[in-house]
Amino acid sequence: MNRKILIIGFSVLTFLGNISCKESFLDVPVQGQGTTATDPNVSQNLVNGVYNSLLAGEAFGSEGDIHGISFISATNIISDDAEKGSTASDQPGIGDIDNFNVTPTNGFVAALWNGYYNGISRSNQAIAALESASITQDVKKQLIGEVKFIRGYYYFNLVRIFGKVPKVLRVPKDSKDANTDPAFQTRASVDTIYKVITDDLQYAVDNLPIRTKSLVGHVSKGSAQTLLAKVYLYQKNWQKVLSLTQEVINSGQYNLATDYTTLWRQVGDNNIESIFEVQTGQFNNSDLGIQNYCTWQGPRVGGKGGWTDLGFGFCTPTQNLVDAYEKGDIRKSSTIISIDNSGKYRGTTLFDGFRIPSSDSVQNLYYNYKAYHSENKTIETFLGNRDQKQKNLHLLRYAEVLLMNAEAANELGQTGVAQTQLNKIRTRAGLTNTTASSMTDLRNAIWKERRVELALEHDRFWDLVRTGRAAQVLQATGKKFIAGKHELLPVPSLQIALSGGSLDQNSGY
Numbered sequence: 084m085n086r087k088i089l090i091i092g093f094s095v096l097t098f099l100g101n102i103s104c105k106e107s108f109l110d111v112p113v114q115g116q117g118t119t120a121t122d123p124n125v126s127q128n129l130v131n132g133v134y135n136s137l138l139a140g141e142a143f144g145s146e147g148d149i150h151g152i153s154f155i156s157a158t159n160i161i162s163d164d165a166e167k168g169s170t171a172s173d174q175p176g177i178g179d180i181d182n183f184n185v186t187p188t189n190g191f192v193a194a195l196w197n198g199y200y201n202g203i204s205r206s207n208q209a210i211a212a213l214e215s216a217s218i219t220q221d222v223k224k225q226l227i228g229e230v231k232f233i234r235g236y237y238y239f240n241l242v243r244i245f246g247k248v249p250k251v252l253r254v255p256k257d258s259k260d261a262n263t264d265p266a267f268q269t270r271a272s273v274d275t276i277y278k279v280i281t282d283d284l285q286y287a288v289d290n291l292p293i294r295t296k297s298l299v300g301h302v303s304k305g306s307a308q309t310l311l312a313k314v315y316l317y318q319k320n321w322q323k324v325l326s327l328t329q330e331v332i333n334s335g336q337y338n339l340a341t342d343y344t345t346l347w348r349q350v351g352d353n354n355i356e357s358i359f360e361v362q363t364g365q366f367n368n369s370d371l372g373i374q375n376y377c378t379w380q381g382p383r384v385g386g387k388g389g390w391t392d393l394g395f396g397f398c399t400p401t402q403n404l405v406d407a408y409e410k411g412d413i414r415k416s417s418t419i420i421s422i423d424n425s426g427k428y429r430g431t432t433l434f435d436g437f438r439i440p441s442s443d444s445v446q447n448l449y450y451n452y453k454a455y456h457s458e459n460k461t462i463e464t465f466l467g468n469r470d471q472k473q474k475n476l477h478l479l480r481y482a483e484v485l486l487m488n489a490e491a492a493n494e495l496g497q498t499g500v501a502q503t504q505l506n507k508i509r510t511r512a513g514l515t516n517t518t519a520s521s522m523t524d525l526r527n528a529i530w531k532e533r534r535v536e537l538a539l540e541h542d543r544f545w546d547l548v549r550t551g552r553a554a555q556v557l558q559a560t561g562k563k564f565i566a567g568k569h570e571l572l573p574v575p576s577l578q579i580a581l582s583g584g585s586l587d588q589n590s591g592y
Contacts, residue, residue: 138373169395343417433457
């Protein structure tokens with residue numbers, strides 16, 4: 084995808100509290116440039132800018148974090164699939180998320196709030212500008228549909244992370260408007276936010292072309308149908324889930340990739356299984372990727388050292404996840420980098436020939452293979468910036484469509500359909516058909532299959548919460564999870580202060 088960051092003549096809302104700016108900060112026209120009303124190319128550039136927000140990963144910067152280490156912490160590390168990793172003294176704020184000692188002052192949690200509302204602000208600005216664009220109605224609806232998909236995705240993550248959040252669907256007229264409209268200052272109900280999400284995604288479903296008529300990397304009708312089905316999954320609207328996933332299946336646009344091992348390598352980017360990915364690449368002779376996504380999770384030097392390590396060693400898979408795979412499941416070796424701990428110093432050789440030394444020279448015993456990007460530039464391209472390796476992030480893929488279809492079918496009493504879809508996943512993994520036949524057994528089998536199929540793909544914790552298993556599962560692993568509190572992260576204390584106390588806090592914090 085041709086990615087461009089368009090610099091436009093108004094500020095991005097970072098905080099939803101007391102915004103310090105001039106009354107006319109939205110009224111200043113773009114100087115010396117075309118507008119959407121005069122130049123059709125500006126419309127596409129605006130949309131590209133919204134796509135570009137998907138790359139945000141600044142846990143320590145004003146832009147905030149959408150898919151960086153804060154996101155990794157609040158999805159993978161917080162679950163039973165991974166633990167903090169690295170060393171005990173490195174980034175204790177991540178350890179607090181891992182162990183459910185998190186407080187409203189946690190900087191990684193604050194970075195998520197900032198990142199997602201920056202992305203929503205950019206989406207709102209683009210939608211407002213597109214309304215007056217000098218383009219055909221069909222093109223306008225398509226571009227707005229792409230933006231609304233991304234905005235819907237951002238709100239979906241926000242509601243899963245924080246529960247109630249402010250409903251911000253427009254660009255404020257001025258600072259007075261931003262500081263007085265309750266929408267910017269208070270949290271809307273979870274049901275209200277879910278209505279925002281489903282409205283945005285339904286608009287995308289109605290106005291986007293199918294995959295084969297979309298540009299590579301852009302949102303398609305199938306992307307919107309899949310994400311909308313996932314939203315309904317969380318609401319237990321099983322008929323909607325079944326209908327939407329069946330439409331994706333019947334479209335003929337997607338299928339399971341033959342080789343599971345290639346899905347997280349550059350050779351597997353945008354393949355037949357891909358439904359939506361965060362696109363990476365090059366722009367202005369520099370790498371354009373999610374800030375430190377690979378480096379945060381890369382194998383880290385330890386012990387004797389003496390080798391070129393690959394990162395900071397965070398988000399290390401747990402023994403619990405390692406043990407979750409059945410014997411012969413080919414997904415295990417494609418998901419987890421296992422460090423040689425045999426005492427024979429064989430090391431571990433990755434798909435590109437890179438050899439990681441044995442455990443006496445490596446900080447942890449397991450690493451996330453799905454986050455690995457080769458440093459051999461003849462195998463996987465990047466210009467050398469380790470912080471922004473060209474690693475696409477796979478957010479939606481066809482395997483999950485089949486699993487959602489199976490889960491919905493089972494809940495609706497269609498056991499045979501559920502078994503068929505589940506077995507498609509198991510067959511590719513090199514496993515025999517499921518033996519589960521009752522609704523309860525099949526439900527548990529589908530949940531288990533989701534875990535190993537989608538391991539370290541940022542869904543496990545939310546799956547535990549939505550299925551009501553979080554306390555039981557996480558407490559069994561020794562985590563300090565408290566039911567009724569830790570399903571959500573705290574609203575950042577700075578946001579509450581900036582709102583003058585109008586934003587309320589989640590229960591227990």
